[in-house]
Amino acid sequence: xxxxxxxxxxxxxxxxxxxxxxxxxxxxxxxxxxxxxxxxxxxxxxxxxxxxxxxxxxxxxxxxxxxxxxxxxxxxxxxxxxxxxxxxxxxxxxxxxxxxxxxxxxxxxxxxxxxx
Amino acid sequence: xxxxxxxxxxxxxxxxxxxxxxxxxxxxxxxxxxxxxxxxxxxxxxxxxxxxxxxxxxxxxxxxxxxxxxxxxxxxxxxxxxxxxxxxxxxxxxxxxxxxxxxxxxxxxxxxxxxx
Numbered sequence: 001x002x003x004x005x006x007x008x009x010x011x012x013x014x015x016x017x018x019x020x021x022x023x024x025x026x027x028x029x030x031x032x033x034x035x036x037x038x039x040x041x042x043x044x045x046x047x048x049x050x051x052x053x054x055x056x057x058x059x060x061x062x063x064x065x066x067x068x069x070x071x072x073x074x075x076x077x078x079x080x081x082x083x084x085x086x087x088x089x090x091x092x093x094x095x096x097x098x099x100x101x102x103x104x105x106x107x108x109x110x111x112x113x114x115x116x
Numbered sequence: 117x118x119x120x121x122x123x124x125x126x127x128x129x130x131x132x133x134x135x136x137x138x139x140x141x142x143x144x145x146x147x148x149x150x151x152x153x154x155x156x157x158x159x160x161x162x163x164x165x166x167x168x169x170x171x172x173x174x175x176x177x178x179x180x181x182x183x184x185x186x187x188x189x190x191x192x193x194x195x196x197x198x199x200x201x202x203x204x205x206x207x208x209x210x211x212x213x214x215x216x217x218x219x220x221x222x223x224x225x226x227x228x229x230x231x232x
Contacts, residue, residue: 045202
């Protein structure tokens with residue numbers, strides 16, 4: 001059975017701290033890994049990682065994938081209270097012929113709280 | 117039994133592709149809707165059909181085309197997907213074609229679309 005495990009499940013830090021969120025996976029056929037930020041209802045797409053060792057960066061957020069060890073990390077530096085959210089990791093194991101995937105497997109998320 | 121069901125629940129696809137989201141309601145309602153919830157959590161109506169007839173068509177790019185084969189189904193087809201189309205799309209239904217709060221609207225669980 002395919003699994004995506006995120007850790008920690010929850011994390012409380014102070015503004016300005018740096019955090020590292022982890023996502024490990026066991027899937028039969030790995031294609032891509034995605035990170036989302038979820039506040040309330042609608043998630044925001046952060047990164048899609050397909051190749052090992054290539055860091056993706058967006059402002060204070062960065063992420064990298066290790067396909068040998070089957071995990072990804074999401075780093076947030078100089079955290080702000082607006083970074084408080086649930087961060088979700090999802091794995092795609094099949095891309096359909098139309099260039100899409102609807103078989104995502106999600107982890108349970110890391111609930112990040114940034115205290116002022 | 118799910119009253120309003122939509123599939124797929126999650127969908128990741130590349131820019132430029134065409135994709136469809138399907139919706140079915142088993143409530144016997146005459147009216148169905150598509151809403152878009154963007155990353156700012158704002159819910160916007162896109163289309164409304166009453167007995168297979170289009171009655172609301174908000175300012176939505178014509179890449180979005182709803183199709184209602186019968187009053188229990190309202191599908192949303194999106195051509196040439198763009199990054200900005202990433203959102204959660206909610207299908208809904210109601211007995212009458214009046215605006216709420218005078219009319220109870222039942223929502224599906226949402227379809228998370230990510231365009232990469």
